[in-house]
Amino acid sequence: MTDARSDRDLQDAVITYLADANLRRTATARLPLAPDQARRAGRFARFLARRYYRDRLARSFRYSRLFAPAAETLVDTPAFDAFLDDCVLGSVAAAERAGDLTLNHVNLSPAPAAWWSELLQYERSFFLQAASTENASPAQFPQPAPSARCRQFSWNLPEVLVRLKSGRPISDELCCAITLLFSRTRHGRIYVVEVDEATAAVFHAAHGHSRPEQIAEAACLSATIAQQTLSALAQIGALATSS
């Protein structure tokens, strides 16, 4: 009937079944569910997923709504119904797909401002953190967390957001390169931090196959500084380390 070793394991199997539309469709979960109850579970799973993404979209796309349809209205579209047919709730892959659907849903042509597409990319990167729960498995070498993203912007997005919030004009002086790192800790705290070139280099060099000293060499840093950077990135959930 089920491979669960304990009641707690069985509960995990039920949670996974509700979260994973593919698992429900292939009926391989081997849960003690009568057919009529399995149908009800399927309806409940869609209800949970629609609710989850509505909430995360509303929290993540907070500024684009000043110019475009609110992102969370995506969940009431046929495109989102199709997404629900095979999404894995809380997975980074599902968040990536939902993020892409959202950009199609809220994007405007022509763009309302020069920084518009960058604002959407900022909100999409934030959404990846808010709408995912996957954590990196313990690894021998430092590796990026599944949802962590390091991205260069050509506008100073943190300041653009401050201006949008306060209704102040966004002038060309904010058009300057900035690198932002988006991450989430295991406790769910989301960070968006500006990083310098060296920190970005450490993040990109930590791909799960290099020892700290190799990462230091790739980033042109001393071993001590590289180790401090790795620790700082691990603290904000951007990297998973063996410790």
Place this chain on the structure above:
Amino acid sequence: MPAMVEGRLSIGAFYNPHLAEALLQAGGVIDHLSMADPPAPDDRAFPSIRERFSLLLHDYLGQLSDPLSEHALTRARHLQEMYRGPWVAEHFQCLHTQDGARTLDYVFPPLYTEEFLSRFVANALVLRDAVKAPLVMENIPGFFSLDYAQMTEAEFLCRFFDQTGCGLLLDLPHIWLAAHYSGRDPREYLAGFPLGKVVELHVAGVEEDRDLEGPWIAPTQPTEEILELALWVAERAPGLRAVTFDAFAPSLTADVLLHSVEATRAAFAV
């Protein structure tokens, strides 16, 4: 901050930060506020809110099916030190996998088994000791059932409260929904529930949901049926101290919140 008055039923709502000004201007309509989230650092109204209302800790502190981390216990203790409410609430739910990789992010009950009963009892006592305040536990409805339960929800609750001495936060829309989806009358569904342990009631409205093809909890005014059920329970709950309109959502308006609390006050003749 004001304390709840002993021997007087307190009628309240959840703190919705976007309605802070309306709450502060509501006069004597609201006695207490339940806190589902910590106040945001930029919430300038919160100091006045804390000054004006009794606050109840109703945050997500952790799922009591599993041992709480030191981080979670410390967070719970700090929140209770900030609110200083007469009790702290958690839920009979299990919605995260043990490895944290999957979550349902919403109310979902545990299997009603001996193993889960032991887990909830042990972890509830740890939480209660950590926050140094009485703990009340809220019932959670199921939408489907597995052929696996070893006892009913009512038996699970009775045995939990007997073993822990905790109080019951009876969420009536949850009861109404559980009864509805099992084809029973809510009063019949409540037979066997430990109503003598009830400390707080939740009331709210319900709305149709297209995925469920039936009703679910909504941030709307409590229906007459829910308020009548609340009165029915209150007559059987000598330890009842508070009734809370259970709604927190960005879409909630001040009108709905205040009318809901007023309707609750009128129903209880407070």
